[in-house]
Amino acid sequence: MHLVYNAKQVAEVVGGAVAANKRFAVRSGGHSFENLTSSPDIQELIDVSQMSDVYYDPKRRAFAIESGATLGKVYDTLVKGWAVTIPGGICPGVGVGGHIAGGGYGFLSRRYGLAADYLYAVEVVTVDKSGKPRIVVATRDEGDPNRDLWWAHTGGGGGNFGVVTRYWMRRPGTDSTDPADLLPRAPATMIRRAVVMSWDQLDRASFLKFFRNYTNWYEQNSAPDSPNANLWGGFFTFHKSAGPVGFIVGVDSGVPGAQGLVDAHVEAVMSGVGVQPASDTTEFAPYLDDRNWQSEPDSRSKDKAANLRKGFSDSQLATIYRRLTDPEPTNAGAALTMSGYGGRINAVAPDATATADRDCILRVYFTGGRWTSPDDDAKNIKWIREFYRDVFSETGGVPVPNAINGGSYINYIDADLADPAWNTSGTSWAELYYKSNYPRLQQIKKRYDPRNVFHHALSIVPR
Numbered sequence: 001m002h003l004v005y006n007a008k009q010v011a012e013v014v015g016g017a018v019a020a021n022k023r024f025a026v027r028s029g030g031h032s033f034e035n036l037t038s039s040p041d042i043q044e045l046i047d048v049s050q051m052s053d054v055y056y057d058p059k060r061r062a063f064a065i066e067s068g069a070t071l072g073k074v075y076d077t078l079v080k081g082w083a084v085t086i087p088g089g090i091c092p093g094v095g096v097g098g099h100i101a102g103g104g105y106g107f108l109s110r111r112y113g114l115a116a117d118y119l120y121a122v123e124v125v126t127v128d129k130s131g132k133p134r135i136v137v138a139t140r141d142e143g144d145p146n147r148d149l150w151w152a153h154t155g156g157g158g159g160n161f162g163v164v165t166r167y168w169m170r171r172p173g174t175d176s177t178d179p180a181d182l183l184p185r186a187p188a189t190m191i192r193r194a195v196v197m198s199w200d201q202l203d204r205a206s207f208l209k210f211f212r213n214y215t216n217w218y219e220q221n222s223a224p225d226s227p228n229a230n231l232w233g234g235f236f237t238f239h240k241s242a243g244p245v246g247f248i249v250g251v252d253s254g255v256p257g258a259q260g261l262v263d264a265h266v267e268a269v270m271s272g273v274g275v276q277p278a279s280d281t282t283e284f285a286p287y288l289d290d291r292n293w294q295s296e297p298d299s300r301s302k303d304k305a306a307n308l309r310k311g312f313s314d315s316q317l318a319t320i321y322r323r324l325t326d327p328e329p330t331n332a333g334a335a336l337t338m339s340g341y342g343g344r345i346n347a348v349a350p351d352a353t354a355t356a357d358r359d360c361i362l363r364v365y366f367t368g369g370r371w372t373s374p375d376d377d378a379k380n381i382k383w384i385r386e387f388y389r390d391v392f393s394e395t396g397g398v399p400v401p402n403a404i405n406g407g408s409y410i411n412y413i414d415a416d417l418a419d420p421a422w423n424t425s426g427t428s429w430a431e432l433y434y435k436s437n438y439p440r441l442q443q444i445k446k447r448y449d450p451r452n453v454f455h456h457a458l459s460i461v462p463r
Contacts, residue, residue: 001045007165010046010125011133014163017044018131018453025456026163028068028097033303034415036159036456048097051165054078056179062120062170063183067097067163072293075186079288084183086169088115090294098158100167102411103355105363107232107250107292110222110343112184116154116353120170124149126162129450136162136448140172152444155355157410157433160441160460161448186287187252193262193282196246199325201275207245208317210273211237214247214338215311217268218361222342229343230255231265240325242332242369246277250292253284299370302381304388304414306399307341307360307406316391316404323387331369331380336387339363356435360406366391385422396425398432407432415457429458439463 002013017024022043025036029049037045051068054077063084065074072092078084087108089099096104101122104115121139126149128134138146138153152161170182202210214235221228230251237245249265251258262282270277285291312320320336342361350356368384371377389397392405398417399405408417410433416422417429430438442463445452452462 001047003047003050005050007123007125007135010048010163010165011135013044013046014125014127014453015131015133018127018133018451026097026159028095028158029070032098033301033413034457036413039457046163048163048165049095056082057168058177060121060168060170061177061182062168063179065096065100065167065169067095067165067167069096070094071096071099076288078183079186082179082183083186084180085186085287086115086118086183087112090292091296092293093295096167097164099411101153101156101158101160101164103155103353103357103409104411105339105341105345107340108184108187109345110229110232110340111252113344113348114155114353114355115169116355117348118169118171118183119150119154119167121168122150122153122164123166124153124162124164124448126448127451127453131451135165139168148440148444149448152354152441152448154353155410155434155437156441156444156460157413157458159454159456160445162454187254189253189284189286190250190289190292191253191258191262191282191284192248192250192291193266194246194248194279195266195270195277196244196279197275198244198278199240201278202245204321206273206275207237207321210245210269210275211235211317211320212311213269213271213273215308215362217265218340218342219310222340222346222361224342224344224347226343227257228261228265230258231261231340233265233340235338236335237320237324237337238333238335239331242334244278299372300374300377301370302368302384303412304366304384304416305409305412306364306366306388306392307357307408308338308362308364308404309360309401309406310404311362312391313394313404315394319390319393323390328383331371331376331383333367333369333371334380334383335367335369337365337367339365350435351437351440354434354437354441356437357406357409363409365412385416388416389422396423396427398423398425398427400425400427400432401435407435409433410458413458418458430460433458
């Protein structure tokens, strides 16, 4: 393993690995949903976790974030230094190296857009046709000859074009020289309301009503300029053997009528369900308070994702209920969750960045749970694969874009989408992730990585 501290060292290590014809991978210190940095064929690992500075760069009039920084450090530094933030993910342990390159979204994204929407420039170690490493800085400036490389890092995913060593973040279209004007203002306090029920309280009809109410609300309240785009939300339903069903809704307390927006959301979701929640709590917490963030355990898992353009069909909902209530023993953490999408995310054209998912309202996350023993791999992975396949059975076992489905999310990478045993749709994994942006990404890949040095199970294929 190579611990590196700057772009020059990264270039040296990459050059040596290419000269020796060694397979290598890059790790920023966070996590990955597949074994892209630990597969048996990897001979060298470049660890950029020590490159973690976050600071204001007056020359570029932007905030510089080194690729080994975690989201937790980014938020802490930006808030305490300038009272600003980026609309990134909710897990503070995630490394920004792949997160921003894949788009990056979180509970402020409906209000402010994706993290990648604030990307002004990116520093990348690439490898040319001769095998020589180069340090390239690409910006969103229209006259930049490397602008395509910037575009590729606004949703093209990590590990495709080179080693990201640094990002610069700045709101598009601003002329201000005041750092406090260059990114969204961080909320002072968040309102967070959580409604939880147990499976014992729900029958089939009440569960389906509850689920449908939730997706209906997002269908009706996800326009970019809707007042309800200020709300973030998360829905969770664990397997019946495991525990609760419920949802969380939150908002910056500084939004006009914040508490009323939260309460109206809860009323709409619970309307006609006919169940008194086991708990219904409201908390007020400073933005950086641990209660607003989610830590993930160090464990084994298998995870899948899908975007929704509208709520699931009746047959899909019936499948979800059947799979979550079947008597088959499963891991206690097995679950389906949904996160609010849309809002300002959908104000951006699908080709303006590499993130094509600009017409969706919810992001669905399927997990087989969390476990520690390899002995449990087979049963837990089998369960989640079959669950996902059955929900999307009408489109070949995967969320092929149509009126309901909106493909998947590259930061929740899932190698099964390239496996004909689990994807029988005839739609490639690349279209599921990138849609019509894939050909352009292929051309950029060919220009900046002509030897296909940077590759993994679901890497972009040069064209």
